[in-house]
Amino acid sequence: MMKLKNLGEFGLIERISRKLTKRNPEVLVGIGDDAAVVETGKSDFLVITTDTLIEKVHFDLKYTSFYGLGWKALAINISDCAAMGATPRHAVVTLGLPAKVNVKAVDDLYDGIRALARKVNVGIVGGDTISSPSHLVVSVTLTGEVKKKELLLRSGAKVGDSILVTGDLGGSAAGMKLLKKRKKSYRRLLDRHLMPFPRIAEAKVVSKSGMATSMIDDSDGLAKCLTDICNMSGVGARVWVGEIPISRETARVSRAPVDLALYGGEDYELMFTVPKAKAEKLARMIKRKTGTAVSIVGEIVARKKQVRLLSVSGKEIKLRSAGWEHFGRSV
Amino acid sequence: MMKLKNLGEFGLIERISRKLTKRNPEVLVGIGDDAAVVETGKSDFLVITTDTLIEKVHFDLKYTSFYGLGWKALAINISDCAAMGATPRHAVVTLGLPAKVNVKAVDDLYDGIRALARKVNVGIVGGDTISSPSHLVVSVTLTGEVKKKELLLRSGAKVGDSILVTGDLGGSAAGMKLLKKRKKSYRRLLDRHLMPFPRIAEAKVVSKSGMATSMIDDSDGLAKCLTDICNMSGVGARVWVGEIPISRETARVSRAPVDLALYGGEDYELMFTVPKAKAEKLARMIKRKTGTAVSIVGEIVARKKQVRLLSVSGKEIKLRSAGWEHFGRSV
Numbered sequence: 119m120m121k122l123k124n125l126g127e128f129g130l131i132e133r134i135s136r137k138l139t140k141r142n143p144e145v146l147v148g149i150g151d152d153a154a155v156v157e158t159g160k161s162d163f164l165v166i167t168t169d170t171l172i173e174k175v176h177f178d179l180k181y182t183s184f185y186g187l188g189w190k191a192l193a194i195n196i197s198d199c200a201a202m203g204a205t206p207r208h209a210v211v212t213l214g215l216p217a218k219v220n221v222k223a224v225d226d227l228y229d230g231i232r233a234l235a236r237k238v239n240v241g242i243v244g245g246d247t248i249s250s251p252s253h254l255v256v257s258v259t260l261t262g263e264v265k266k267k268e269l270l271l272r273s274g275a276k277v278g279d280s281i282l283v284t285g286d287l288g289g290s291a292a293g294m295k296l297l298k299k300r301k302k303s304y305r306r307l308l309d310r311h312l313m314p315f316p317r318i319a320e321a322k323v324v325s326k327s328g329m330a331t332s333m334i335d336d337s338d339g340l341a342k343c344l345t346d347i348c349n350m351s352g353v354g355a356r357v358w359v360g361e362i363p364i365s366r367e368t369a370r371v372s373r374a375p376v377d378l379a380l381y382g383g384e385d386y387e388l389m390f391t392v393p394k395a396k397a398e399k400l401a402r403m404i405k406r407k408t409g410t411a412v413s414i415v416g417e418i419v420a421r422k423k424q425v426r427l428l429s430v431s432g433k434e435i436k437l438r439s440a441g442w443e444h445f446g447r448s449v
Numbered sequence: 450m451m452k453l454k455n456l457g458e459f460g461l462i463e464r465i466s467r468k469l470t471k472r473n474p475e476v477l478v479g480i481g482d483d484a485a486v487v488e489t490g491k492s493d494f495l496v497i498t499t500d501t502l503i504e505k506v507h508f509d510l511k512y513t514s515f516y517g518l519g520w521k522a523l524a525i526n527i528s529d530c531a532a533m534g535a536t537p538r539h540a541v542v543t544l545g546l547p548a549k550v551n552v553k554a555v556d557d558l559y560d561g562i563r564a565l566a567r568k569v570n571v572g573i574v575g576g577d578t579i580s581s582p583s584h585l586v587v588s589v590t591l592t593g594e595v596k597k598k599e600l601l602l603r604s605g606a607k608v609g610d611s612i613l614v615t616g617d618l619g620g621s622a623a624g625m626k627l628l629k630k631r632k633k634s635y636r637r638l639l640d641r642h643l644m645p646f647p648r649i650a651e652a653k654v655v656s657k658s659g660m661a662t663s664m665i666d667d668s669d670g671l672a673k674c675l676t677d678i679c680n681m682s683g684v685g686a687r688v689w690v691g692e693i694p695i696s697r698e699t700a701r702v703s704r705a706p707v708d709l710a711l712y713g714g715e716d717y718e719l720m721f722t723v724p725k726a727k728a729e730k731l732a733r734m735i736k737r738k739t740g741t742a743v744s745i746v747g748e749i750v751a752r753k754k755q756v757r758l759l760s761v762s763g764k765e766i767k768l769r770s771a772g773w774e775h776f777g778r779s780v
Contacts, residue, residue, distance in 0.1 A: 170588065172580070
């Protein structure tokens with residue numbers, strides 16, 4: 119009998135996705151992108167995404183507040199939705215509550231959800247509250263809308279495109295390391311991990327510009343996200359490691375900050391591809407409109423080159439098997 | 450600190466629902482009905498519903514197959530959607546998988562989901578697969594569409610309406626009792642519990658008829674469902690216990706079949722209210738179009754009478770505190 123940990127999470131998703139091959143012509147994008155995209159007969163597509171946080175797998179109540187947990191559960195869905203170029207609209211929330219959780223904690227959790235929902239103008243329209251035998255479960259499903267011509271998938275990257283990244287990478291993983299050591303300094307890094315703010319404004323600029331060819335949100339680290347874009351687009355990529363944006367704090371608290379950027383994940387920055395001639399222009403436009411810096415970290419090349427990392431001296435760095443897998447890893 | 454088991458599931462939902470009071474004018478129905486209803490600027494409303502099954506709370510792998518579990522996780526969402534008068538359209542599925550679950554089991558689970566999805570023409574458009582530390586979690590979120598004039602809420606019942614119920618009640622609870630005793634007889638009762646078929650065709654007849662004033666699906670037993678309709682509509686109800694439809698098998702395997710119908714739940718029959726003069730006509734129409742029998746079990750009265758049960762001899766029967774609560778109950 120094949121064990122899940124041998125197949126791995128991404129293997130399992132691929133297997134499921136093969137089983138659920140599109141039968142419905144209305145479904146433009148099914149499993150395999152940040153969100154599903156559905157034709158509704160209007161000028162906009164309906165986007166649906168879902169993400170779940172399970173205690174001891176995705177968070178630990180030792181260092182996560184209930185408020186922050188509610189915030190993050192919504193934030194990661196908004197990030198997926200934004201990475202399609204879509205405007206998030208309505209969410210439903212399911213809580214699986216073990217007996218140890220008290221009413222005040224549930225209130226705090228919902229306060230965290232509401233606080234972010236209000237900031238990004240999302241309506242929490244329903245949900246389900248059930249008991250869970252041992253671990254806390256927070257599941258959010260979010261709908262969004264995107265104008266047909268503004269939809270951005272993982273599959274549009276072209277040879278010759280530049281690869282752009284918002285903000286900086288590795289901060290969330292650096293924050294998690296500090297939390298595990300019970301450090302309270304570097305508040306900004308801790309918050310990067312505990313209460314990420316989705317790049318909704320930046321994503322809007324990218325999708326409205328009409329310049330980008332693909333986009334993804336960085337939930338699993340640069341290596342995995344870029345591999346996804348390459349696989350879905352049928353291309354390869356070259357990344358200049360020296361160009362990967364890493365904050366001063368991340369560099370200060372970690373001995374291998376580049377590894378955190380490549381493999382840490384949960385940064386919820388945007389990665390997108392843009393024809394080389396337009397890359398600088400779009401980067402400046404985002405900076406001007408949102409205040410967020412954008413870095414050009416590499417370029418799309420032919421498929422057979424796969425995803426390659428080049429050091430500052432031009433030497434190739436071996437890419438580790440990419441990203442954050444749930445099964446197989448001990449928590 | 451208030452404990453969840455003192456507040457109870459329904460108390461908690463009410464508390465959350467107060468915190469999330471509608472801010473968004475597009476949200477017509479938020480928490481508190483079978484599904485949320487959202488204005489989209491089209492001739493149809495968008496309906497969103499979510500329901501989650503957690504191992505040891507909602508199912509036991511000792512007597513549930515993975516195929517049946519997948520089927521049921523989708524079925525209960527379709528039932529909620531149908532009870533609004535809506536046509537189910539697209540679903541996302543989240544699996545929280547403990548290490549003990551093997552790949553074959555996940556395949557079976559998805560086969561069960563797909564089998565029902567195909568029957569009712571629902572597209573499984575995405576989802577999330579994550580590890581769960583100890584218990585299996587299956588969460589489904591479903592969207593649907595309903596013509597504005599065909600939307601049926603819990604809140605429309607009027608004094609003088611008749612109360613109608615499809616099929617028969619108590620069968621699912623009777624089936625669960627048999628399963629717990631490891632009985633394999635009465636296959637129809639076991640299937641009522643393990644693989645309910647949502648009353649989607651019957652719901653369509655009700656909503657298209659334009660005759661009904663409110664509708665709900667019976668997931669928590671007649672007592673709780675009718676109490677919900679009464680609370681949301683500001684009315685009371687009188688139920689003639691002798692008219693509650695109970696199958697011969699349910700009556701045969703249980704010493705108190707009426708209690709199963711009132712408090713058992715998970716029957717996924719439809720309960721709806723119709724002006725008295727039209728009740729017989731609608732019941733016959735449903736029978737003719739779908740083959741499903743419909744029973745008139747009571748009538749809507751003024752609010753101050755609350756929900757009252759009348760025995761065959763006309764004596765009032767005390768209503769137990771209604772329905773199926775998750776917290777406070779040992780599993």
